[in-house]
Amino acid sequence: xxxxxxxxxxxxxxxxxxGVTYDAVENVSFEIGxxxxxxxxxxxxxxxxxxxxxxxxxxxxxxxxxxxxxxLDGKEIQNVSAAEMRRLRGNRISMIFQEP
Numbered sequence: 001x002x003x004x005x006x007x008x009x010x011x012x013x014x015x016x017x018x019g020v021t022y023d024a025v026e027n028v029s030f031e032i033g034x035x036x037x038x039x040x041x042x043x044x045x046x047x048x049x050x051x052x053x054x055x056x057x058x059x060x061x062x063x064x065x066x067x068x069x070x071x072l073d074g075k076e077i078q079n080v081s082a083a084e085m086r087r088l089r090g091n092r093i094s095m096i097f098q099e100p
Contacts, residue, residue, distance in 0.1 A: 004031035005073055006055070006093070012067035013050055013059065024063060025051055052095045054078075057085040 013025040025047040032038050040048040053059050055070055057077070070078040072093060077085070 002033065003074055004071075005034045005036075006032040007071040008051075008055060008068065009071070010068040011051065011054060011070070012065075013047070013054055014064050014066035016062040016064065021066075023066070025054075028068070056089060056093065056095055057082075 008031075009029050011025060011028040012023060015022045015024040028047070028051055030038070040051060042048050050059065050063055053063075054065050057080075059065060065078055068078070069076055072088065077088065080088075
């Protein structure tokens, strides 16, 4: 079996508000192989956009990555520096935004 290009394991995204933290996305896992194109499909508000934003390292408060792993080509990227994420975006990983 080949190693996936992108692997997301048990992704959890939190939403902070009113002194309480809510789970906006819970336990999302998927793999994308080399040469594959993937679309996240689901109802409005189900977490498609914030899942993709988390993979890209683009979540902003009040959202935050609360758990799970994002592995790009065998390397965990969920905790890399902002400078490293800028180097990865566009060259190694990208997304088509819902409202360009």
